[in-house]
Amino acid sequence: MLFTPTVVKNLLKKPATRKYPFEVREPFTKYRGELVMDIDTCIFCGICARKCPSQCIVVDKEKGTWQCDPYACIYCGWCVDSCPTHSLSMKHEHRKPVTEKAEWIEQGTPPKPKKKKAPAENKDDAGSKAAADKKADADEKAEAGKPAEAESKADAGKKADAGKKDEK
Amino acid sequence: MATTVIPFGPQHPVLPEPIHLTLKVEDEIVKEAVPALGYVHRGLEKLADIRDYHQMITVCERVCGICSMIHGTVYSQCVEELMGIEVTDRAKMLRVIWSELHRMHSHLLWLGLFADAFGFEALFMQFWKVRERIMDINEATAGSRVIVSVNIIGGVRADLSPEQIRWILSELDTAEQEIKALQDTIMNDYSVKSRTKGIGVMTYDQALELGAAGPTLRGSGVAQDMRMLGYGGYESLDFEPVTEPDGDCWSRSTVRFREVLQSIDLVRQAASKLPEGELAVKVKGNPPEGEVYQRVEQPRGECVYYVRGNGTKHLDRLRIRTPTFANIPPLLHMVPGCELADVPVIVLSIDPCISCTER
Amino acid sequence: MKGIIKDVTFDTVVGEVMHMKNDGQRLVTLSTYQAGEGKMGILYHFDKELETTHLRLVADMDKPIPSVSGVYFSAMLVENEIRDQWDVEFDGLVLDFNRTLLLDPEVTQVPLASNVKIAPKN
Numbered sequence: 035m036l037f038t039p040t041v042v043k044n045l046l047k048k049p050a051t052r053k054y055p056f057e058v059r060e061p062f063t064k065y066r067g068e069l070v071m072d073i074d075t076c077i078f079c080g081i082c083a084r085k086c087p088s089q090c091i092v093v094d095k096e097k098g099t100w101q102c103d104p105y106a107c108i109y110c111g112w113c114v115d116s117c118p119t120h121s122l123s124m125k126h127e128h129r130k131p132v133t134e135k136a137e138w139i140e141q142g143t144p145p146k147p148k149k150k151k152a153p154a155e156n157k158d159d160a161g162s163k164a165a166a167d168k169k170a171d172a173d174e175k176a177e178a179g180k181p182a183e184a185e186s187k188a189d190a191g192k193k194a195d196a197g198k199k200d201e202k
Numbered sequence: 203m204a205t206t207v208i209p210f211g212p213q214h215p216v217l218p219e220p221i222h223l224t225l226k227v228e229d230e231i232v233k234e235a236v237p238a239l240g241y242v243h244r245g246l247e248k249l250a251d252i253r254d255y256h257q258m259i260t261v262c263e264r265v266c267g268i269c270s271m272i273h274g275t276v277y278s279q280c281v282e283e284l285m286g287i288e289v290t291d292r293a294k295m296l297r298v299i300w301s302e303l304h305r306m307h308s309h310l311l312w313l314g315l316f317a318d319a320f321g322f323e324a325l326f327m328q329f330w331k332v333r334e335r336i337m338d339i340n341e342a343t344a345g346s347r348v349i350v351s352v353n354i355i356g357g358v359r360a361d362l363s364p365e366q367i368r369w370i371l372s373e374l375d376t377a378e379q380e381i382k383a384l385q386d387t388i389m390n391d392y393s394v395k396s397r398t399k400g401i402g403v404m405t406y407d408q409a410l411e412l413g414a415a416g417p418t419l420r421g422s423g424v425a426q427d428m429r430m431l432g433y434g435g436y437e438s439l440d441f442e443p444v445t446e447p448d449g450d451c452w453s454r455s456t457v458r459f460r461e462v463l464q465s466i467d468l469v470r471q472a473a474s475k476l477p478e479g480e481l482a483v484k485v486k487g488n489p490p491e492g493e494v495y496q497r498v499e500q501p502r503g504e505c506v507y508y509v510r511g512n513g514t515k516h517l518d519r520l521r522i523r524t525p526t527f528a529n530i531p532p533l534l535h536m537v538p539g540c541e542l543a544d545v546p547v548i549v550l551s552i553d554p555c556i557s558c559t560e561r
Numbered sequence: 562m563k564g565i566i567k568d569v570t571f572d573t574v575v576g577e578v579m580h581m582k583n584d585g586q587r588l589v590t591l592s593t594y595q596a597g598e599g600k601m602g603i604l605y606h607f608d609k610e611l612e613t614t615h616l617r618l619v620a621d622m623d624k625p626i627p628s629v630s631g632v633y634f635s636a637m638l639v640e641n642e643i644r645d646q647w648d649v650e651f652d653g654l655v656l657d658f659n660r661t662l663l664l665d666p667e668v669t670q671v672p673l674a675s676n677v678k679i680a681p682k683n
């Protein structure tokens with residue numbers, strides 16, 4: 035009986051819920067959402083990789099790649115806080131759900147390119163990256179996925195090495 | 203009378219998390235309960251071996267999915283004590299504000315689940331509706347609903363501007379009205395009382411002997427609240443521990459309900475006393491050799507951290523004793539003698555948080 | 562560490578804990594740490610009116626440790642946890658889960674002793 039006033043009030047009021055997904059609330063401006071990387075300003079110092087508590091960032095200074103496993107990322111924002119060149123930032127919206135896991139590798143220009151291997155690889159990758167860029171200009175996430183496929187082979191060797199080290 | 207064995211859990215409609223009780227039942231009356239844990243054991247204490255002492259904050263925040271802020275705070279306090287760091291007053295007060303917001307949303311979540319345990323679903327929805335305001339405050343000020351992640355060793359990462367504080371206080375005023383409108387229902391409603399009064403009784407002495415913690419302890423009339431230790435900013439706030447004398451499910455739920463109102467008051471006090479100052483102090487070096495033992499009050503009770511440093515960036519030992527761990531022996535004491543239909547209510551009345559029990 | 566710290570030995574631990582109980586102390590919990598090769602430190606934390614007392618026992622891990630669960634029933638859970646984490650025996654544990662409180666029966670490694678030291682990734 036004591037609950038009746040609340041029941042009557044609720045009957046006369048609009049619903050407290052929103053008709054998600056047709057009606058979406060404005061995101062809060064401080065919300066730690068999807069991680070965004072601006073590879074052009076990155077200097078490959080590796081601070082983000084060392085700070086990251088879930089250790090999901092791998093920075094390769096020689097190849098000039100910056101790689102992150104978006105599904106291991108816990109959106110703590112420590113990398114954003116610690117990046118000296120402010121290459122990393124966060125959107126105010128969370129990452130959209132996906133049906134398949136994608137790798138996220140960014141290819142940039144390393145600060146001092148090694149003469150032997152790096153330039154050849156870089157050209158290829160830069161080319162595919164540019165193409166992918168045009169296609170997926172609007173959609174940043176696609177950009178994350180596509181060059182990844184092109185590169186995953188080149189990277190596989192290195193990753194296997196890293197894996198072995200871990201086991202030791 | 204023949205004894206029947208009835209398994210309770212790990213999957214049970216009232217349990218948000220898995221715990222198993224083997225109930226020995228004689229004709230509707232429970233005679234004995236044996237617990238089985240280990241369904242969500244994650245070995246987080248061991249992670250201190252491979253994550254450095256800064257990164258462990260994010261691990262500690264994930265010990266519990268509800269009171270993450272307070273886990274982060276107590277861990278930071280431990281490492282700060284070990285390294286001899288003095289945190290600024292502003293950082294302490296900000297920690298208090300977010301901690302109390304966490305206590306509020308945790309208790310509101312529990313009150314809702316408790317109402318659901320005895321089948322009062324409208325009340326459940328009503329409490330969660332109020333809770334959404336607190337979650338919005340967390341999200342707007344700290345960047346996430348539950349894992350606010352504002353603690354760092356040496357202070358906090360986020361700040362509250364005067365406008366934000368005004369907004370928080372106005373939201374809390376509305377929330378307070380909405381909560382007070384439910385006071386009569388949760389305390390005096392006939393059907394609520396008939397499901398909670400005199401059920402799962404634990405006396406004052408038993409509570410102390412069985413090592414109960416938090417609202418379970420205060421529901422038996424023991425005026426013990428770790429915030430009275432005056433850690434991190436609480437020394438300058440004015441409050442009395444909430445107690446109820448009866449030691450039954452009704453007392454425990456009333457303690458939690460009154461603590462929500464108390465937390466609103468504490469946020470107001472902290473906001474009015476918020477001093478100016480730096481958010482964080484710079485931290486250099488690694489934790490030295492030594493050991494620290496700290497206790498804080500979490501929504502579910504007293505949480506104990508024992509930290510041992512060894513001069514490297516990895517801690518030698520991190521030991522976490524969460525409040526539900528302490529409340530399981532009292533639960534085993536409360537269940538025998540009750541009716542089978544009351545077991546869900548009694549289990550929920552200790553506010554079981556199994557993930558943090560097992561870490 | 563704040564509070565009074567008393568050292569106890571294998572023979573006196575149960576008596577001291579009994580003494581604490583008669584004094585009206587509440588057993589908060591037990592903490593463990595590695596205290597050198599083959600030894601572990603156990604801290605028994607007590608509380609009375611927010612005052613903390615610790616008893617420190619340095620125990621050999623290959624001998625059964627006297628259980629205090631007969632004195633305080635609430636020590637049962639944490640002693641079982643220590644069994645899981647360190648693979649030590651307790652003498653007189655009132656409810657022994659035999660290392661399956663948190664772990665699965667087929668786990669033979671000991672998580673907290675250093676036989677599974679995991680190396681940092683970077």
Ligand code: SF4
Binds near residue numbers: 119
């Ligand atoms: S993103 Fe920032 S922190 Fe990370 S490697 Fe690049 S410059 Fe360094």
Ligand code: SF4
Binds near residue numbers: 085090111112114
């Ligand atoms: S947000 Fe946190 S978890 Fe994610 S990449 Fe950055 S540091 Fe790592």
